[in-house]
Amino acid sequence: MEPSSxxxxxxxxxxxxxxxxxxxxxxxxxxxxxxxxxxxxxRMALDDDKDPTDExxxxx
Numbered sequence: 001m002e003p004s005s006x007x008x009x010x011x012x013x014x015x016x017x018x019x020x021x022x023x024x025x026x027x028x029x030x031x032x033x034x035x036x037x038x039x040x041x042x043r044m045a046l047d048d049d050k051d052p053t054d055e056x057x058x059x060x
Contacts, residue, residue: 028034
């Protein structure tokens with residue numbers, strides 16, 4: 001069974017939309033405006049400088 005022309009159109013349109021969306025996300029993630037927030041998020045676990053209290057050390 002051969003697909004109809006409308007099915008081929010929608011498959012092609014969906015492929016083009018998905019590709020453009022992917023390229024947009026890549027540009028958004030690599031833009032200079034996002035660098036500071038991504039750097040901050042990357043260091044979040046390392047910057048946890050709170051010292052545990054005595055109760056936390058004992059496992060209470």
